[in-house]
Amino acid sequence: MxxxxxxxxxxxxxxxxxxxxxxxxxxxxxxxGWPGFKTDQLIYIAGTVSSDGVWGNPHSQFEVTLDRSLPAETPDLTIPEQLQDPEDSVRVEAAGSYKGPHKKLDIIIAPPPWSARWGLGRALKIGERFQAVGYINRSDDRLFRPVVFWYGDDNVPVNQVLGDALPVRAPLPK
Missing domain, CATH: 1.20.5 (Single alpha-helices involved in coiled-coils or other helix-helix interfaces)
Structure with a gap:
């Protein structure tokens, strides 16, 4: 016993x-993980990088101070080749602008090797232009995770999804 x-x-x-x-x-x-984010609605944000943040694994993270006024939906920006399938690109282009209460958001992106694979081989600099389409975190509405982002004055596009499709194809805005 x-x-x-x-x-x-x-x-x-x-x-x-x-x-x-x-x-x-x-x-x-x-x-x-993507399930930690509100993947039922893509959001467009734009602003400037406002912190050095962390450039490393498992994800890079930094802060963006949002523009005071944003367009109603994603402006005409180059969609990365991997997300040009009409099922994905139409959703990215139709993402509504952020309407939340925060003037700054914490951005979490893929680690350096992944971001470098798609066009960003360095840490973003304070004051650098940043635009993105992605999701707000379910438990922390100041945390934003892009599926795609554009940086610098040239709006260089960077894919942030594994592969060539959105993690969830959210319904199109009405």
Whole structure:
């Protein structure tokens, strides 16, 4: 009986330990994974980079001070080749502008090797122009994750999805 009791106690301890690890990981998963974002609505933002942020793994992150007025929807910008499928490009082009309460948003993008693969091989600089279409985080409405962004005065496009399609094809705005 003592062996069975030890086994039960050990199993319970393992379950509690695993639960603690998963609980500690859940903010990171929500923070980084697409399911942690409101993928039912693409949002357009524009502004200037306003922090050095972090340039590294698992994601790069920085702050953008938003323009005081934004157009109703995404302006005419070059869509990256990977997202030119009409099912995706029409959604990017029709994304409505950010109407939230914040003047600054924290931006989370792919790590440097991924961003470099699609056209951004360096950290963005404070004061540099930044435009993006993406999603607001479900639990932190100051956190924004682009599916595509454009940087600099030349509006260089950078794909931010794995592959060549949006993670979720949200309904088109009405």
């Amino acid at each position: 003592g062996g069975r009791r030890t086994l039960i106690v050990a199993s319970l301890a393992a379950v509690v330990s695993l639960g603690s690890v998963l609980l500690a990981m859940s903010p990171a998963v929500a923070h980084h």
